[in-house]
Amino acid sequence: xxxxxxxxxxxxxxxxxxxxxxxxxxxxxxxxxxxxxxxxxxxxxxxxxxxxxxxxxxxxxxxxxxxxxxxxxxxxxxxxxxxxxxxxxxxxxxxxxxxxxxxxxxxxxxxxxxxxxxxxxxxxxxxxxxxxxxxxxxxxxxxxxxxxxxxxxxxxxxxxxxxxxxxxxxxxxxxxxxxxxxxxxxxxxxxxxxxxxxxxxxxxxxxxxxxxxxxxxxxxxxxxxxxxxxxxxxxxxxxxxxxxxxxxxxxxxxxxxxxxxxxxxxxxxxxxxxxxxxxxxxxx
Amino acid sequence: xxxxxxxxxxxxxxxxxxxxxxxxxxxxxxxxxxxxxxxxxxxxxxxxxxxxxxxxxxxxxxxxxxxxxxxxxxxxxxxxxxxxxxxxxxxxxxxxxxxxxxxxxxxxxxxxxxxxxxxxxxxxxxxxxxxxxxxxxxxxxxxxxxxxxxxxxxxxxxxxxxxxxxxxxxxxxxxxxxxxxxxxxxxxxxxxxxxxxxxxxxxxxxxxxxxxxxxxxxxxxxxxxxxxxxxxxxxxxxxxxxxxxxxxxxxxxx
Ligand SMILES: Nc1ncnc2c1ncn2[C@@H]1O[C@H](COP(=O)(O)OP(=O)(O)O)[C@@H](O)[C@H]1O
Ligand SMILES: [Mg+2]
Numbered sequence: 165x166x167x168x169x170x171x172x173x174x175x176x177x178x179x180x181x182x183x184x185x186x187x188x189x190x191x192x193x194x195x196x197x198x199x200x201x202x203x204x205x206x207x208x209x210x211x212x213x214x215x216x217x218x219x220x221x222x223x224x225x226x227x228x229x230x231x232x233x234x235x236x237x238x239x240x241x242x243x244x245x246x247x248x249x250x251x252x253x254x255x256x257x258x259x260x261x262x263x264x265x266x267x268x269x270x271x272x273x274x275x276x277x278x279x280x281x282x283x284x285x286x287x288x289x290x291x292x293x294x295x296x297x298x299x300x301x302x303x304x305x306x307x308x309x310x311x312x313x314x315x316x317x318x319x320x321x322x323x324x325x326x327x328x329x330x331x332x333x334x335x336x337x338x339x340x341x342x343x344x345x346x347x348x349x350x351x352x353x354x355x356x357x358x359x360x361x362x363x364x365x366x367x368x369x370x371x372x373x374x375x376x377x378x379x380x381x382x383x384x385x386x387x388x389x390x391x392x393x394x395x396x397x398x399x400x401x402x403x404x405x406x407x408x409x410x411x412x413x414x415x416x417x418x419x420x421x422x423x424x425x426x427x428x429x430x431x432x433x434x435x436x437x438x439x440x441x442x443x444x445x446x447x448x
Numbered sequence: 449x450x451x452x453x454x455x456x457x458x459x460x461x462x463x464x465x466x467x468x469x470x471x472x473x474x475x476x477x478x479x480x481x482x483x484x485x486x487x488x489x490x491x492x493x494x495x496x497x498x499x500x501x502x503x504x505x506x507x508x509x510x511x512x513x514x515x516x517x518x519x520x521x522x523x524x525x526x527x528x529x530x531x532x533x534x535x536x537x538x539x540x541x542x543x544x545x546x547x548x549x550x551x552x553x554x555x556x557x558x559x560x561x562x563x564x565x566x567x568x569x570x571x572x573x574x575x576x577x578x579x580x581x582x583x584x585x586x587x588x589x590x591x592x593x594x595x596x597x598x599x600x601x602x603x604x605x606x607x608x609x610x611x612x613x614x615x616x617x618x619x620x621x622x623x624x625x626x627x628x629x630x631x632x633x634x635x636x637x638x639x640x641x642x643x644x645x646x647x648x649x650x651x652x653x654x655x656x657x658x659x660x661x662x663x664x665x666x667x668x669x670x671x672x673x674x675x676x677x678x679x680x681x682x683x684x685x686x687x688x689x690x691x692x693x694x695x696x697x698x699x700x701x702x
Pocket of ligand 2: 494495496623624
């Protein structure tokens with residue numbers, strides 16, 4: 165009996181310990197960056213153009229804009245294609261050997277390291293399609309990388325719609341597309357968008373692939389067309405942390421990561437609000 | 449048979465799920481404006497049989513059939529018969545109430561919108577009429593915009609009946625519509641079905657023999673995919689022709 169109680173306590177302590185450890189680590193990272201980086205955050209830092217010679221004189225505005233444009237580009241490239249693919253695979257494709265192979269391949273692609281997508285983007289979009297290192301090449305590259313994530317998340321959202329809803333709709337004489345449009349999509353869209361935007365917020369933090377296909381460290385203008393080069397927060401951060409000689413570089417790197425975290429946080433809260441609003445009606 | 453008129457007819461009908469044969473040489477004529485009950489132990493093919501009538505089995509891959517299934521003397525499995533058109537004439541209510549995640553009103557209006565009926569007044573009128581026919585109007589008339597999930601199980605099932613009625617089908621197929629409901633909700637649905645048969649042919653699967661006895665005009669007893677006995681409900685319950693039927697009705701197995 166005593167033994168039993170002791171065992172309970174040990175397991176309880178173990179699980180609680182693990183939770184405390186992971187929460188504490190995350191909190192520590194966040195607080196550390198906040199403490200080190202918040203000093204440089206100012207209007208000038210957020211809205212000024214980059215000044216390479218004296219980094220205290222400028223800001224990271226071009227990098228914020230670059231990352232923002234990249235996020236939009238990736239959304240345009242990957243959300244529609246990803247969602248449509250998921251609809252095809254889950255609703256239309258026959259469940260046969262071939263379809264299963266495709267689904268397995270997509271799941272595997274989701275695990276391919278980002279740098280591999282980078283080298284592919286460099287070879288295919290930048291060189292073969294002659295796009296040059298540009299915003300559009302980077303959007304397409306990151307779009308390819310996020311596609312499998314979006315497809316997988318969207319498929320899960322579609323699978324979560326009970327089969328009995330579809331059956332009810334078919335029994336009333338609705339055709340397939342009608343059923344998808346009126347029953348399946350309204351009940352899975354929130355899940356699909358959530359998965360998509362989470363994927364994109366992960367993608368815009370990527371450094372390795374965009375270095376190869378379009379991001380530059382120093383540029384004196386904002387991108388005005390999809391074929392321009394651009395600055396991006398993660399790459400900027402990397403250079404500041406490792407290559408810049410200014411004594412303030414470290415602090416500015418911390419400030420930059422703070423901005424990047426904030427951007428991701430804003431995206432994720434957007435998802436949260438969207439999900440909350442779309443979910444309100446969902447009651448099965 | 450109660451009448452000689454025929455609305456639906458199975459002729460030497462066989463059915464397979466991939467390699468597994470589930471229905472064997474079914475011959476059966478279903479007459480209009482009456483209630484036909486299908487009884488039999490679970491797994492004997494009642495759902496399969498009823499789902500052939502509105503071709504719901506089309507949704508399952510690898511099914512195969514042989515023989516003919518006539519609706520108004522036309523083979524429903526012929527290519528030129530549109531399945532959508534067929535399902536508009538032959539409605540269906542499922543075992544577990546499956547209202548859509550929408551308001552009560554929209555649930556009933558769904559079938560009308562599928563038929564491209566746009567006029568709001570027409571939709572409103574039909575929704576009200578259908579809910580009244582399904583004995584649900586008085587309970588929901590002030591809450592038509594509430595989610596259908598706020599209703600009780602029995603109400604949800606009557607909503608599904610109203611939803612099916614809204615497109616004025618000739619036939620309604622019900623697959624064990626009361627198996628998830630309590631006795632009071634069941635009684636309401638039985639009462640409703642008896643009232644509805646004047647205008648709509650009803651085919652109901654039930655594992656409750658008393659239910660078949662109470663409401664149906666004709667009863668078909670199915671065992672292992674074969675029609676064992678099919679005749680007037682009174683006859684089948686009082687003087688079953690076959691020993692197997694008698695045994696089942698006595699509760700010796702099932
Ligand atoms: N989708 C399916 N695929 C393969 N076999 C099925 C399927 N649906 C039903 N069956 C089989 O067909 C037989 C009859 O099932 P069903 O018509 O559901 O019986 P009942 O409704 O009388 O309980 C059962 O043996 C069942 O296992
Ligand atoms: Mg069944």
